[in-house]
Amino acid sequence: MDRQFLWGAATSNVQAEGAYLEDGKGLTVFDTMPVPEQPGIISQYCDTSIATDHYHHYKEDIDLMAEMGFKAYRFSAVWARIHPLGDEEEPNEKGLAYYEDMINYLLSKGIEPVVSLVHFDMPDHLSKKYNGFYDKRVISFYARHVRDLAERFKGKVKYWITYNELNHVKGSHSDITAGAVKPKGMDEKEYFVHMQHNIALVHATAVNILKEVDPDCQVGVMPGIWPAYPMTCDPDDVIACEYLNKMENCIQSDYAVFGEEPWYFRQYKKNRNITCELNEEELDQIRSASKKLDFIAFSYYSSVCAKAPEDRGLSLTEQEDLVYGFGPNGTKNPHLKANEWGWQIDGQGLRYALIRLYDRYHKPVFVVENGIGIDETIDENGKLYDDGRIAYYQQNITGVIQARDHDGVNVMGYLAWSPFDFLSAHKEIRKRYGFIYVDRTFEDIRECKRYRKKSFYWYKKVIESDGLDLINDVTY
Numbered sequence: 101m102d103r104q105f106l107w108g109a110a111t112s113n114v115q116a117e118g119a120y121l122e123d124g125k126g127l128t129v130f131d132t133m134p135v136p137e138q139p140g141i142i143s144q145y146c147d148t149s150i151a152t153d154h155y156h157h158y159k160e161d162i163d164l165m166a167e168m169g170f171k172a173y174r175f176s177a178v179w180a181r182i183h184p185l186g187d188e189e190e191p192n193e194k195g196l197a198y199y200e201d202m203i204n205y206l207l208s209k210g211i212e213p214v215v216s217l218v219h220f221d222m223p224d225h226l227s228k229k230y231n232g233f234y235d236k237r238v239i240s241f242y243a244r245h246v247r248d249l250a251e252r253f254k255g256k257v258k259y260w261i262t263y264n265e266l267n268h269v270k271g272s273h274s275d276i277t278a279g280a281v282k283p284k285g286m287d288e289k290e291y292f293v294h295m296q297h298n299i300a301l302v303h304a305t306a307v308n309i310l311k312e313v314d315p316d317c318q319v320g321v322m323p324g325i326w327p328a329y330p331m332t333c334d335p336d337d338v339i340a341c342e343y344l345n346k347m348e349n350c351i352q353s354d355y356a357v358f359g360e361e362p363w364y365f366r367q368y369k370k371n372r373n374i375t376c377e378l379n380e381e382e383l384d385q386i387r388s389a390s391k392k393l394d395f396i397a398f399s400y401y402s403s404v405c406a407k408a409p410e411d412r413g414l415s416l417t418e419q420e421d422l423v424y425g426f427g428p429n430g431t432k433n434p435h436l437k438a439n440e441w442g443w444q445i446d447g448q449g450l451r452y453a454l455i456r457l458y459d460r461y462h463k464p465v466f467v468v469e470n471g472i473g474i475d476e477t478i479d480e481n482g483k484l485y486d487d488g489r490i491a492y493y494q495q496n497i498t499g500v501i502q503a504r505d506h507d508g509v510n511v512m513g514y515l516a517w518s519p520f521d522f523l524s525a526h527k528e529i530r531k532r533y534g535f536i537y538v539d540r541t542f543e544d545i546r547e548c549k550r551y552r553k554k555s556f557y558w559y560k561k562v563i564e565s566d567g568l569d570l571i572n573d574v575t576y
């Protein structure tokens with residue numbers, strides 16, 4: 101089927117909106133999460149009460165997206181804006197009305213809304229009272245939330261993403277991604293398995309409801325992909341790489357597409373004597389959802405290298421646990437440069453991810469998050485010459501175009517991260533991602549006035565040329 105390539109960008113609304121207690125909204129885990137300790141971070145400047153004030157600027161922000169020529173915009177409908185506590189029966193009308201206005205405004209500008217569910221926005225109450233998605237009751241509250249959104253936006257929202265980076269629900273990261281923490285005394289591998297089961301069920305629940313309410317909508321699963329390359333051609337590094345790729349990147353999308361427990365994940369449990377299982381009814385839900393899944397969405401920032409452990413005297417299971425653990429996995433690639441935060445820049449990694457996903461699942465693939473964080477400020481004339489961002493996108497979009505036009509991958513679209521600046525996942529403003537600068541500093545909120553960066557005009561040209569003109573020659 102010939103359809104328009106979905107050029108645009110994406111954001112996470114809890115990181116951008118602010119207005120965190122306005123119009124009946126409840127607190128989310130992102131609002132209450134303590135700021136991770138990092139040099140120079142002062143937690144008092146990292147609250148989400150204003151963020152970059154997208155709540156009050158959304159029309160202006162959408163006007164600017166339209167000026168860039170966006171065909172699509174991905175945002176998240178913040179759970180606690182619709183269900184402030186999460187376990188109440190009735191949705192908050194003001195929250196629904198807010199997103200409805202946003203959707204109507206996008207459509208009036210010819211921009212297709214792509215709506216994400218669950219993006220760091222678990223209602224804080226569900227996290228504190230039930231331990232988030234660790235507890236299956238929370239899946240039924242989520243089901244109610246999804247139904248309320250699906251019914252309200254039926255016929256208006258065509259593209260849904262069930263869960264942002266659902267494969268990152270592991271280790272200590274699960275507090276922000278799933279509102280859950282490992283119960284005291286529980287083994288971390290058992291916790292990991294339990295969460296993988298529950299998240300596969302969360303995703304399936306959303307697909308089944310969305311398709312029941314609106315059979316014409318398109319639903320995607322969305323892992324965060326960090327493709328691994330073998331560090332060397334030593335066969336042990338190749339085996340380590342294969343293992344890392346499957347465990348890090350594939351478990352949830354395999355559940356979502358194949359509708360059953362992935363064989364290597366079953367073996368993971370067996371080799372570690374973990375007996376926890378999904379029941380037949382739950383497996384049926386997963387099976388049924390897999391038949392309705394339309395596309396594979398994913399975020400991509402960088403690649404990693406995989407290396408077999410030095411100590412070959414360890415058992416195979418011990419070696420695996422060193423290759424794939426619950427902190428950051430993989431090692432740096434000596435061929436690549438990195439940004440200020442040490443994230444390596446690898447446009448071919450994006451091409452590689454697209455090829456691998458299409459090869460594995462044979463479904464349309466959609467890049468829904470890709471960008472670079474830079475610590476930057478406008479000059480006295482309100483200008484920002486962000487050539488570093490342009491260079492990053494040149495590499496990454498080249499990877500997308502090569503995958504689409506040369507390799508023959510069915511790529512649905514490309515959404516950059518992000519249209520405008522907002523708080524990073526560490527809740528601070530210094531790591532800016534936007535094509536549009538938001539004038540606030542770390543310490544001073546100011547008026548959050550919007551300014552076009554140089555990359556704004558460059559990306560406009562990229563969209564106009566369908567990704568074929570990436571030259572950095574815009575006058576600014």
Ligand code: BG6
Nearest residue numbers: 112264265473523524525526531
């Ligand atoms: C992704 C998240 O994991 O990474 C985003 O979906 C986040 O919400 C992005 O902003 C970049 O990470 P960070 O830490 O630079 O904000």
